[in-house]
Amino acid sequence: MTDWDRMYDCQGDTERVPRLLDQVEREDDAEAWCELRHRLVLEDDWVFPASFAALPRLVRLAGTRGRARELAGAIVRRAGCDHGCEDLLAGCAETISALDGLLDRYLRTRPSDYLPAFRALLGARGQYHWAAVLDDFADDFYPVDCPHCGGETTIAIGGYGRCSAVRDWDLGDVDRRELRPASPEELTGTGRWMYATASRDGEQVLAEGVAHLFGRAECPRCDSVFSIAEEYALANLPSSGDYPSV
Numbered sequence: 001m002t003d004w005d006r007m008y009d010c011q012g013d014t015e016r017v018p019r020l021l022d023q024v025e026r027e028d029d030a031e032a033w034c035e036l037r038h039r040l041v042l043e044d045d046w047v048f049p050a051s052f053a054a055l056p057r058l059v060r061l062a063g064t065r066g067r068a069r070e071l072a073g074a075i076v077r078r079a080g081c082d083h084g085c086e087d088l089l090a091g092c093a094e095t096i097s098a099l100d101g102l103l104d105r106y107l108r109t110r111p112s113d114y115l116p117a118f119r120a121l122l123g124a125r126g127q128y129h130w131a132a133v134l135d136d137f138a139d140d141f142y143p144v145d146c147p148h149c150g151g152e153t154t155i156a157i158g159g160y161g162r163c164s165a166v167r168d169w170d171l172g173d174v175d176r177r178e179l180r181p182a183s184p185e186e187l188t189g190t191g192r193w194m195y196a197t198a199s200r201d202g203e204q205v206l207a208e209g210v211a212h213l214f215g216r217a218e219c220p221r222c223d224s225v226f227s228i229a230e231e232y233a234l235a236n237l238p239s240s241g242d243y244p245s246v
């Protein structure tokens with residue numbers, strides 16, 4: 001049984017979320033879902049004890065209710081933030097595993113909201129960094145510091161090209177160098193899984209973006225070559241500060 005008395009939401013409230021869960025379980029009410037989302041995932045960034053307490057019911061509903069799947073996904077995507085609920089997160093292991101299977105089956109249907117579901121699945125697998133930053137590779141920039149000379153390098157992966165460059169305030173991206181994507185055989189770990197899943201589901205732009213992101217870049221300043229994903233992940237680990245108080 002969940003002890004809702006200590007499961008506060010983004011407003012410090014402990015009573016509203018269980019009532020809203022009852023309500024959305026009875027009827028797929030858009031307004032109730034909207035309030036529930038606002039209370040459980042603040043500004044698309046922060047989750048709360050009530051978010052984890054609600055997760056089992058959301059995942060049970062997620063098989064038949066799209067909004068439940070989306071909200072459960074939004075919560076697990078942010079589960080790596082410094083929310084102080086590690087015990088609650090650990091208690092959700094079975095629920096998150098069920099959500100993992102559900103999201104994977106959903107992705108196979110090639111839905112229009114593929115990317116949010118893909119990011120939710122990254123969260124369910126504990127890949128919080130990529131769950132937070134991965135975008136659609138339409139026009140994405142990843143600033144990294146060259147591990148050899150320390151110079152800031154902009155990695156661009158988008159429709160107009162995939163390159164490393166020095167970003168100049170006046171001149172734009174100068175001294176562009178083509179990225180060197182990883183071949184499918186070279187990919188390992190999360191990069192390999194991300195590439196394989198996106199390819200399986202016909203998400204070619206996403207798959208190719210991942211191959212570039214997990215590939216290598218040449219530093220325009222010192223000409224050395226480094227792994228983009230490694231440097232980017234190192235520089236952008238999920239933050240532990242600035243958690244909102246309620």
Ligand SMILES: [Zn+2]
Pocket residue numbers: 146147148149150151219220221222223224
């Ligand atoms: Zn360099």
